[in-house]
Amino acid sequence: MKSINYIFIIAILFLTACKKDPAAGVRSHERAIEAVSLGDGLVQVGPAVVDRANAKVIVRVLVQTGTAFDAVKPTIQTSYKATVSPASGNAINFASSNNEAKYTVTSETGETREWTVVIQPFNEALLGTFKIQDYTVYGGTGPQYGGGSVFNIATKSVWPAAGPAQEYDNTLTFTYTGVTADGNTQGTVVNSAGADGLYADFVYSKNPVTDVNAKYRVIPKGEGKWLHNYSNNTIVFTFPNGTSTTCTYDAAGTTALGNGLTKVITDNAFVFTLAGADDYGNIYSDFDKIVKRPYKLWVNVKKQ
Numbered sequence: 261m262k263s264i265n266y267i268f269i270i271a272i273l274f275l276t277a278c279k280k281d282p283a284a285g286v287r288s289h290e291r292a293i294e295a296v297s298l299g300d301g302l303v304q305v306g307p308a309v310v311d312r313a314n315a316k317v318i319v320r321v322l323v324q325t326g327t328a329f330d331a332v333k334p335t336i337q338t339s340y341k342a343t344v345s346p347a348s349g350n351a352i353n354f355a356s357s358n359n360e361a362k363y364t365v366t367s368e369t370g371e372t373r374e375w376t377v378v379i380q381p382f383n384e385a386l387l388g389t390f391k392i393q394d395y396t397v398y399g400g401t402g403p404q405y406g407g408g409s410v411f412n413i414a415t416k417s418v419w420p421a422a423g424p425a426q427e428y429d430n431t432l433t434f435t436y437t438g439v440t441a442d443g444n445t446q447g448t449v450v451n452s453a454g455a456d457g458l459y460a461d462f463v464y465s466k467n468p469v470t471d472v473n474a475k476y477r478v479i480p481k482g483e484g485k486w487l488h489n490y491s492n493n494t495i496v497f498t499f500p501n502g503t504s505t506t507c508t509y510d511a512a513g514t515t516a517l518g519n520g521l522t523k524v525i526t527d528n529a530f531v532f533t534l535a536g537a538d539d540y541g542n543i544y545s546d547f548d549k550i551v552k553r554p555y556k557l558w559v560n561v562k563k564q
Contacts (some may be wrong), residue, residue, distance in 0.1 A: 279547055287369045289304065291339065291372060292339040304322075316377075320443070321380065329354040330354070332353075334349075344365065346363065360379075363376075386486065387447075388564070389564045390561035393554055395427070395559055396560060399534075401539050402540065403521065408519060414428065418465055419460075424476070426453075430451060430454050432452075433449065435448050435518045446486060449483070449485065449488055450483050453494060472551055478557065479505070505532060523556075527562040528563065528564075532559070536552055
């Protein structure tokens with residue numbers, strides 16, 4: 261009985277050994293660039309975008325002081341068993357041809373296709389130093405009844421000595437530290453007190469006295485972190501204690517708020533949506549506009 265089993269096993273092994281590999285002799289016609297990555301100190305923002313239909317690859321690169329594209333050494337990943345010329349890792353002068361370079365990819369079968377690799381300079385608008393100009397709020401219950409207004413909050417005599425105006429000489433310095441896997445830039449932000457060495461204490465000092473730091477302390481004092489989310493065009497500030505705030509970074513222009521109200525941004529502004537609840541018992545008051553029913557806060561800044 262055992263000998264029969266041995267014969268059966270040997271027969272199976274023999275048949276298996278004789279079976280041909282279905283892929284044997286098949287040669288690849290693929291001649292594509294699958295991915296491109298850059299080195300030599302260049303900061304690539306997100307993965308390269310590969311357009312197979314048009315044989316084009318776009319690589320976004322963060323432009324910083326000293327960034328140059330005259331000797332870029334791209335790492336080129338090709339399709340299975342294909343080769344590329346110029347070879348992966350060769351130094352290419354992209355600057356001499358409008359930040360583009362041509363690559364020829366040859367398949368295992370010898371067929372070729374020409375590809376264009378494009379370096380797309382990317383400028384992170386946040387990098388650098390900004391001076392805080394003012395804090396402007398849009399608030400008020402029932403704006404359709406005249407309860408809403410837009411105003412520089414430091415002009416209201418409702419703050420203690422260390423009110424919002426203490427930060428109108430502050431600077432915000434943004435430094436780049438890296439990019440996330442999904443292509444969002446990030447870094448540190450330093451909110452430096454100006455010549456007075458003071459930060460605002462957002463406490464509404466009239467009756468009833470109310471601490472509103474939770475609403476208006478939207479940018480960390482001292483050092484914090486920032487992340488620029490390009491999928492929804494927002495900036496996230498993270499405080500040392502792990503809490504965060506989210507805003508948009510808006511350019512100069514005029515925003516219509518409805519009911520005849522507008523907000524003019526002269527240079528740039530970090531724009532935060534504030535939480536509140538209608539309070540018709542205090543309508544038309546500063547308490548209502550600042551404490552109970554604020555809608556938006558603009559931290560107006562000017563790049564230095």
